[in-house]
Amino acid sequence: xxxxxxxxxxxxxxxxxxxxxxxxxxxxxxxxxxxxxxxxxxxxxxxxxxxxxxxxxxxxxxxxxxxxxxxxxxxxxxxxxxxxxxxxxxxxxxxxxxxxxxxxxxxxxxxxxxxxxxxxxxxxxxxxxxxxxxxxxxxxxxxxxxxxxxxxxxxxxxxxxxxxxxxxxxxxxxxxxxxxxxxxxxxxxxxxxxxxxxxxxxxxxxxxxxxxxxxxxxxxxxxxxxxxxxxxxxxxxxxxxxx
Amino acid sequence: xxxxxxxxxxxxxxxxxxxxxxxxxxxxxxxxxxxxxxxxxxxxxxxxxxxxxxxxxxxxxxxxxxxxxxxxxxxxxxxxxxxxxxxxxxxxxxxxxxxxxxxxxxxxxxxxxxxxxxxxxxxxxxxxxxxxxxxxxxxxxxxxxxxxxxxxxxxxxxxxxxxxxxxxxxxxxxxxxxxxxxxxxxxxxxxxxxxxxxxxxxxxxxxxxxxxxxxxxxxxxxxxxxxxxxxxxxxxxxxxxxx
Numbered sequence: 492x493x494x495x496x497x498x499x500x501x502x503x504x505x506x507x508x509x510x511x512x513x514x515x516x517x518x519x520x521x522x523x524x525x526x527x528x529x530x531x532x533x534x535x536x537x538x539x540x541x542x543x544x545x546x547x548x549x550x551x552x553x554x555x556x557x558x559x560x561x562x563x564x565x566x567x568x569x570x571x572x573x574x575x576x577x578x579x580x581x582x583x584x585x586x587x588x589x590x591x592x593x594x595x596x597x598x599x600x601x602x603x604x605x606x607x608x609x610x611x612x613x614x615x616x617x618x619x620x621x622x623x624x625x626x627x628x629x630x631x632x633x634x635x636x637x638x639x640x641x642x643x644x645x646x647x648x649x650x651x652x653x654x655x656x657x658x659x660x661x662x663x664x665x666x667x668x669x670x671x672x673x674x675x676x677x678x679x680x681x682x683x684x685x686x687x688x689x690x691x692x693x694x695x696x697x698x699x700x701x702x703x704x705x706x707x708x709x710x711x712x713x714x715x716x717x718x719x720x721x722x723x724x725x726x727x728x729x730x731x732x733x734x
Numbered sequence: 735x736x737x738x739x740x741x742x743x744x745x746x747x748x749x750x751x752x753x754x755x756x757x758x759x760x761x762x763x764x765x766x767x768x769x770x771x772x773x774x775x776x777x778x779x780x781x782x783x784x785x786x787x788x789x790x791x792x793x794x795x796x797x798x799x800x801x802x803x804x805x806x807x808x809x810x811x812x813x814x815x816x817x818x819x820x821x822x823x824x825x826x827x828x829x830x831x832x833x834x835x836x837x838x839x840x841x842x843x844x845x846x847x848x849x850x851x852x853x854x855x856x857x858x859x860x861x862x863x864x865x866x867x868x869x870x871x872x873x874x875x876x877x878x879x880x881x882x883x884x885x886x887x888x889x890x891x892x893x894x895x896x897x898x899x900x901x902x903x904x905x906x907x908x909x910x911x912x913x914x915x916x917x918x919x920x921x922x923x924x925x926x927x928x929x930x931x932x933x934x935x936x937x938x939x940x941x942x943x944x945x946x947x948x949x950x951x952x953x954x955x956x957x958x959x960x961x962x963x964x965x966x967x968x969x970x971x972x973x974x975x976x977x
């Protein structure tokens with residue numbers, strides 16, 4: 492079975508790739524996206540993970556030409572998607588629990604529809620049956636484009652827009668009804684190289700430990716009863732910095 | 735009213751931009767896309783037209799990093815969207831009537847969903863009420879992503895994915911039930927600078943006159959009883975080459 496999967500290099504999408512390989516023996520094409528996010532660090536993780544899996548991998552660059560400069564200047568697409576903390580250096584990444592109101596600052600408008608539409612086009616071109624992404628139930632509070640009804644409607648739209656394709660890929664979110672700690676448990680069971688995954692929104696050399704996504708990552712391992720192999724720079728970690 | 739419109743630089747999307755300005759006095763953001771199409775010539779037309787309209791304009795670049803080369807090489811996104819005649823130099827652009835079976839070679843999988851998803855994200859960021867594109871009834875035969883049901887479902891999906899946005903933009907296709915000759919008539923009535931628009935898929939310096947989209951362009955002017963100001967290189971034109 493051929494499948495196209497979004498792979499950010501984080502815990503969820505990495506586990507998804509291993510899950511697709513394990514469950515369907517899928518011939519995987521993994522896509523990562525450079526849209527001008529400050530945590531480009533994740534793209535390095537994605538590349539390494541795809542290599543480890545032996546999966547086809549592409550990084551898609553979304554950029555925009557910025558007028559009216561005389562010499563062509565391009566910036567990440569995030570530049571015209573508004574002031575998200577993930578793409579605008581002047582908006583600080585909020586610390587705290589990932590379900591707090593402040594985390595709405597990390598919304599990049601319509602990001603999942605953009606990435607999934609591109610993945611769907613690639614799936615049609617590859618003759619793949621499935622386009623998968625790793626949204627989970629913990630994402631629903633903040634991100635409406637991680638909810639089951641969004642996936643259902645977008646699948647309907649994309650199938651309708653590609654009636655000529657054979658096969659017609661289905662857009663799926665296998666983790667939509669799982670929690671992040673369920674995913675952490677699955678990662679352990681599938682021997683996912685957790686230490687290679689990257690979550691932190693701040694995109695420094697190590698995980699900050701205090702932003703929403705670091706918070707969520709730590710909580711997931713704790714709830715799943717898994718020893719967290721991540722080095723966090725906030726000094727609460729039990730591990731030394733990797734050399 | 736703020737609106738975001740896809741502007742390829744062709745007759746249809748140019749007329750749409752003039753229509754939105756005329757009907758709604760819209761504060762327009764126009765988006766063009768470089769996805770590796772061979773007719774990049776259209777992007778120059780789009781830029782000129784947006785300038786003429788005094789509209790904000792951005793060219794979005796969709797590119798993909800191509801492994802496994804040692805030095806980073808990027809190509810247009812079309813590279814991984816399969817062998818469309820529009821993006822693959824090895825597939826010739828078919829000549830003939832635009833509704834023929836051969837025109838399916840010009841399909842770029844999921845192109846409209848990709849462009850509209852990006853435009854929708856920009857609309858949310860800009861506080862726009864509308865995302866518009868110029869699909870018309872003549873497109874329906876070949877391109878399922880130009881049909882009313884596709885627009886309806888995609889609108890539903892994108893609104894569902896952005897419930898937090900105020901306002902929630904609506905995806906619209908004002909020309910969905912018009913023919914291209916209706917659009918040509920509207921272009922005349924709105925004093926659209928038709929001579930600046932670009933249709934030809936081959937992307938040479940002048941319109942070829944014989945590919946599907948040139949065929950359709952000529953037919954539309956003829957049916958609308960409008961003198962076609964375009965220079966076509968196939969020698970059947972009544973005009974001399976522009977100097």
